[in-house]
Amino acid sequence: MTELGPPLSLLAEVSHRCPLRCGYCSNTLALDPASAELDTANWCRVLEEAAALGVLQVHFSGGEPTVRPDLEKLVACASAAGLYTNLITAGVLLDRTRIQALRDAGLDHFQLSIQDSSAASADKFAGFAGHAKKLEVARWVGELELALTINAVVHRGNLPNLESIIELAVELGAQRLEVAHVQYYGWARLNVAALLPTAEQLDQATATVEAARERLRGKLRIDYVIPDFHAQYPKACMDGWGRRFLGVTPTGKVLPCQAAETIPDLSFDNVREHSLEEIWYRSPAFQRFRGTDWMPEPCRSCDRREIDWGGCRCQALAFTGDAAATDPVCEKSPLHHLVTKATEEANRSTEAEYTYRSWDYRDGGAPTGFGS
Amino acid sequence: MSTTLQISATSTPRLPRHVKFRFDETRDAWVILGPERVVFPDDIAVEILKRCDGEANVETIAVDLAQGFEVTVETVREDVLEFLRDMAEKGFIEG
Numbered sequence: 001m002t003e004l005g006p007p008l009s010l011l012a013e014v015s016h017r018c019p020l021r022c023g024y025c026s027n028t029l030a031l032d033p034a035s036a037e038l039d040t041a042n043w044c045r046v047l048e049e050a051a052a053l054g055v056l057q058v059h060f061s062g063g064e065p066t067v068r069p070d071l072e073k074l075v076a077c078a079s080a081a082g083l084y085t086n087l088i089t090a091g092v093l094l095d096r097t098r099i100q101a102l103r104d105a106g107l108d109h110f111q112l113s114i115q116d117s118s119a120a121s122a123d124k125f126a127g128f129a130g131h132a133k134k135l136e137v138a139r140w141v142g143e144l145e146l147a148l149t150i151n152a153v154v155h156r157g158n159l160p161n162l163e164s165i166i167e168l169a170v171e172l173g174a175q176r177l178e179v180a181h182v183q184y185y186g187w188a189r190l191n192v193a194a195l196l197p198t199a200e201q202l203d204q205a206t207a208t209v210e211a212a213r214e215r216l217r218g219k220l221r222i223d224y225v226i227p228d229f230h231a232q233y234p235k236a237c238m239d240g241w242g243r244r245f246l247g248v249t250p251t252g253k254v255l256p257c258q259a260a261e262t263i264p265d266l267s268f269d270n271v272r273e274h275s276l277e278e279i280w281y282r283s284p285a286f287q288r289f290r291g292t293d294w295m296p297e298p299c300r301s302c303d304r305r306e307i308d309w310g311g312c313r314c315q316a317l318a319f320t321g322d323a324a325a326t327d328p329v330c331e332k333s334p335l336h337h338l339v340t341k342a343t344e345e346a347n348r349s350t351e352a353e354y355t356y357r358s359w360d361y362r363d364g365g366a367p368t369g370f371g372s
Numbered sequence: 373m374s375t376t377l378q379i380s381a382t383s384t385p386r387l388p389r390h391v392k393f394r395f396d397e398t399r400d401a402w403v404i405l406g407p408e409r410v411v412f413p414d415d416i417a418v419e420i421l422k423r424c425d426g427e428a429n430v431e432t433i434a435v436d437l438a439q440g441f442e443v444t445v446e447t448v449r450e451d452v453l454e455f456l457r458d459m460a461e462k463g464f465i466e467g
């Protein structure tokens with residue numbers, strides 16, 4: 001087995017608060033309240049510990065990270081520690097002065113989300129009238145000479161507009177565009193029937209992206225994140241559990257992946273009680289699915305075990321009820337038929353309900369999975 | 373902000389504002405950092421990148437490297453141009 005090294009990147013989810021209500025939000029269903037968030041001093045300590053541990057990049061995210069009035073301070077702490085700083089934002093709470101302040105604090109890169117190419121449709125998916133403001137924010141980012149990535153999460157509802165989403169990214173002066181298919185955890189899992197693209201839509205989207213990459217070479221780089229539902233083998237989720245990535249939640253829990261809290265029998269150490277280094281190298285949650293020793297068959301003897309690292313634990317849980325099972329997306333999984341069944345059902349559904357993200361969902365209880 | 377792909381011997385390459393090139397003490401290695409990207413350059417790439425300050429042109433960089441490594445400027449110039457064009461296409465270098 002490859003020797004364990006330091007992590008490369010840290011996702012700092014500084015708050016779960018967000019004015020948008022996207023029904024595919026990657027946050028957990030049970031959102032953390034503002035009163036439980038880590039304070040400025042704790043976040044700065046975490047960022048310094050991360051840099052000392054070997055983390056190279058920090059992504060400030062949420063929720064909406066700009067709800068924190070101390071975000072400039074956090075960016076300055078990270079920058080002073082030598083970290084590459086990236087802001088992942090919906091943009092709607094920003095004005096030009098604040099963007100300038102973030103830049104002056106040392107922000108290296110600005111990543112702005114859009115929900116679709118037109119305001120009417122984008123605002124519908126976001127549950128918030130913010131599209132027009134985003135266009136203004138993109139202009140300010142360009143004027144302030146900050147590097148801009150546009151991030152578009154795509155799904156059945158906005159995939160017909162993919163060409164115009166790409167055009168909009170060019171118009172907004174982005175150097176980079178992320179076209180990211182919805183990953184079906186948390187809120188997106190509730191809305192899978194409304195969001196999951198058909199196999200034809202997925203093929204069309206891939207062709208559109210490939211043509212645009214060729215046409216826009218040297219002008220706009222397009223990174224493309226596909227769902228693995230229709231694939232032969234699963235994705236190497238997080239590039240392997242506990243190999244490269246750690247995430248810190250608003251309340252200070254440290255996660256091996258953003259969706260790890262969906263796994264019921266794992267408990268996560270908190271930065272209020274342990275150093276990041278202790279957690280990375282020794283915490284039970286990071287050890288649980290690290291490397292290959294935990295793997296069941298057919299993973300354990302598979303020659304792809306250090307290519308896809310057993311796929312995604314949260315997906316295994318969602319479909320099979322067991323986070324330690326082989327990712328059922330893999331055609332070698334004995335439970336692969338559950339994925340086939342779910343995609344077929346989604347392909348048949350036409351008028352599916354779309355549930356917006358909200359704070360009181362926890363009372364309704366989490367769904368048990370759409371494959372069963 | 374646009375990336376110039378037309379890098380020639382008279383270009384003065386530099387790293388864009390959003391790209392960081394620094395030594396990482398933890399890994400004892402040079403590293404290039406960009407949006408969602410981490411690259412560990414080899415020794416030759418490190419020597420080229422250290423000289424990309426937006427003032428030295430490609431010819432100057434090639435002459436400097438040729439002296440240090442005791443090879444002909446012609447050989448180095450072609451290698452440097454090829455490397456920088458590749459880096460420019462990836463958005464790590466501006467001309």
